[in-house]
Amino acid sequence: MSTDQRISEIVNGNDVVLFMKGTPLFPQCGFSSKAIAILEHLGVEYSTVDVLQDMEIRSGIKAFSDWPTIPQLYVKGEFVGGSDIMMEMFQAGELQQVMEDSGVKAA
């Protein structure tokens, strides 16, 4: 299975998935830990993929979304943004709206 297929399976198989460096308990980068903090604040169920454990996904995800950095958040198969955009949307209440509109379950 190609990297692209693997990625789209993950993206479409999870309501909320964050491609990050490290894990929620041990984020390996400031931007990734900021993204996790935001998801925790939202109180939604989410899954994560540690791109540091999978170099193919680490580079493949950037082409998949045409976005140059990690972390990357996907909700219901849609690319939402990196940690900057998550923060801007969170502060504007837009991220909560996206979760509600997509019918995402609370944790």
Place this chain on the structure above:
Amino acid sequence: MAMPAAEIEAMIRAALPDAEVEITDLAGDGDHYAARVVSASFAGMARVKQHKLVYEALGGRMGGELHALQLTTAVPN
């Protein structure tokens, strides 16, 4: 690998001539910056598109030569 703040600002201005650009050096190592870019050309554009415009202005250096750029974009009010 690092980039001077002035170079980042110049590249963004070259692509967005009307933009107001504020660069903050977060760590003093030439590798961790925050940038605030205010431009009328962002009007009506989704946030992801706005950020992509700035990344394109940086000519693909984002995530490579430039490790960390905390980016905020806005439309002039």
